[in-house]
Amino acid sequence: MNKIVKVEKKGKKYCLIENQSQIDERVRGGDFSYCIFLCDANFQGINFTQDANFMGVNFTQNADFEDATFVEYADFSQAIFTQKANFSLATFKKNAFLSQTVFTKDVNFSQVIFTENAYFSEAKFKDEVIFYKTIFTQDAFFQSVLFIKDAEFALTTFDRNAHFSNTTFTQLADFLSAKIQGVLNLGVSEVAKLNLQLTTVDRIAYGDIKFNADNRETFLTLKNVALKKNDQIRALEFHQQEYQTHFKNIKLGGDKLILGFEYLVSNFGTSIWRSFLSLVIITALFYIAINDCNFDAKSFINFIFPTSYNIDNIFKSGVSGADRVLFLIYKTLQLIMIYEIIKSFRKFSRQL
Missing domain, CATH: 1.10.287 (Helix Hairpins)
Incomplete structure (x- = not known):
């Protein structure tokens, strides 16, 4: 058995994970809280049958959870991913907690299935994040999240509400061909550029946000949502932006x-x-x-x-x-x- 070194940092005791064998030994219990991974964290295909506790973890190298299954609760709250993180094809069968988590490099949540609620509140994505063909069967909470680079939710399915209130998209918020059954809540958020092209959504909480988009379909979707809410003033505004965008994009003729x-x-x-x-x-x-x-x-x-x-x-x-x-x-x-x-x-x- 590899002995795990413990260190104290800012009043908290951390366990140093230095190699894959230490990961394999500890994975049975599922408790990695306040660990520091000094090596690549490889959890590909792992079946976490107990609660997976990664609260406060610091991944100093790449973290790979591709095709992992979290049977019970998965807690990555306050974790720090300093390198790339890959959760593609993973399945979260219970609530997933990623609140106040920091992703410094690219992170991939493509084709992930969140069976219960997914909590990303106050998380920070400092590089590109991909939620391609991801499925949220319950509510998805992204309140007060900071997206510094492009945030892709293309072809993603939200079976219930998608909460993005007080969230900041400093670049593109891409919901291309996404399907949102509940409310897309963008209230009091900052959205540098929005893409709702081919998006299926009937209800959007947009507050007083001023939107910017490269395609007329985004404003057409916003206009139709506003008309369903009998919000004629915002519908007229989106109608005007729809034609302005169309005018910019069509060729001279x-x-x-x-x-x-x-x-x-x-x-x-x-x-x-x-x-x-x-x-x-x-x-x-x-x-x-x-x-x-x-x-x-x-x-x-x-x-x-x-x-x-x-x-x-x-x-x-x-x-x-x-x-x-x-x-x-x-x-x-x-x-x-x-x-x-x-x-x-x-x-x-x-x-x-």
């Missing part, structure tokens, strides 16, 4: 020109003042171009009247062929701008 014009004159049908001012500017420019700066009150009133279509009745003389073309363009734009004004006035009542 007819659609981009149309969207660009709508953004310029009415902010996609959401700004009453911008649409009204745009109509005034368009009217003034075309009137000056056709009438050569010769202002006349009567002709100007007839010019702006929507039903005045005969240019010869507006300007009694000096109407050229070019003037007729300009007048036709102006009347077309006038009708479009009237529509934009009406749409902006109805922004809180119209169907988005």
